[in-house]
Amino acid sequence: MSWFTRMFTSTIGQKLIVALTGLFLSTFLVVHMVGNLQLFKDDQGMSFNLYSVFMTSNPLIKTVSYILYLSILFHAFKGLHLAYKNLKARPVGYAVVNGKANSHWTSRSMGVLGTIILVFIVVHMNDFWAEYKFGHIPYVQYEENLQTGEIKSKPYIDEAGNPKTIAKKVEETIISKDGIDYKLTITKDLYAEVAEAFNNPLLVLLYVIAMFAVGFHLFHGFKSGFQTLGLNHPRYNPAIQFLSTWVFAVIIPAGFAAMPLYFLLIK
């Protein structure tokens, strides 16, 4: 057995995979949440739609996204595999277990919370990621008045009302009308897709439940990842604890949950 195999078949090595992928996924959540805040912008979705183009065409981001998909798979299946092995480490259980006396419930429920998140990711990627990449999302045309900044949008359709498409992901042209410059932007209208999806209260409920799961999962998971890497020191433990609790268990899930609720209740 090579050292590499030995390391990544040991319990610590396998946990290292879970920790590294988990921490990487945590950094992704920050980017994903901050980027998606553009959904709240009152511009008929133009910046969000242009952001979607950027995120699906920039070579660096595309490369990272493939690492991300692999990380999700490794994290989920290695985690479940270890959870299964851990069950086998105690085949006969206790009649009475007083878990709350010695540990936080989130730390004892990572498998269940993670499974909820995995189901959510499948639904979420099927709704938006697969739809954007392989589905038929209609195009939208924005007309931005470069003098006043006012934005108007209309569906990109021909005279008969049939949806038109363009060869590129986005097409931008500047035109002049009555001495005023306008910027025309044609792109896929993922924003409308999002708005439509979040009109479904059941889907919104799934999203909100999933964000609770994300919050509780990361409340333990983020700091646990550092411990597995061997990073435990009084100097920086308070910072890890703070990030775990406030950023990853509160702000990030609350920001994500606000998006579907915004479309269901306000928009």
Added chain:
Amino acid sequence: MSGNMNLTLKVWRQKNKDDRGKFETYPVQHISPDMSFLEMFDVLNERLINEGKDPVAFDHDCREGICGMCSMFINGRPHGPLQGVTTCQLHMRSFRNGDTIVVEPWRATAFPVIKDLAVDRSAFDRVISAGGFISVNTGNAQDANSIPVPKDDADAAFAAATCIGCGACVAACKNASAMLFVSAKVSQFALLPQGQAERQERVLSMVAQMDAEGFGSCTNTGACEAECPKGISLSNIARMNRDYIGAQLSTQKA
């Protein structure tokens, strides 16, 4: 006999490791609050012997909290409801008259039940044999001051070395992981100059043996630290993780 307690014990009885085992209920009367938990079991066993029944097998030795032999899982917690004590140092005043107390053996694949509440913890011995030592030539001990050890390191090494190997960490862990025990035994040498020569080999061998024994993996719940009668710190687990990863990446061995 005022102030004495009447209790109901639900005790795991199992003839041998192949027996399925089941709970037996025993009422015990006139228990002094000043008795230790094990003395209460002595009273029960005296009665069972007088009745011609099989006494409850349980592990014990020093009965002063330092040997690590006693190992009862009491009302869902190893060594019972108190923090920082072993079962032998748990007194009946920690319970109330009329309580029902459930007593189980440590549960883990690596700790098979021998009989009743006694489990086989020789998996720990095999982990120690794999590398939990330093190799020194025999002869006179050298002068203590010839090896300088910073006070903080000496204290941390000593704190790790207070582990009595009772197995409460494994019993408390939802994954039956032995990481707290193994990390304490790795750390007590890793922190001292005498432990440096075999530092990498030690952590690699001890973790390999720990895995071979069928202990689960650590999910950092912290249950072990909370239940450890000696208060062994989770920072030892982080140190072992660091040492293990570092050793795998840099050891000279193929």
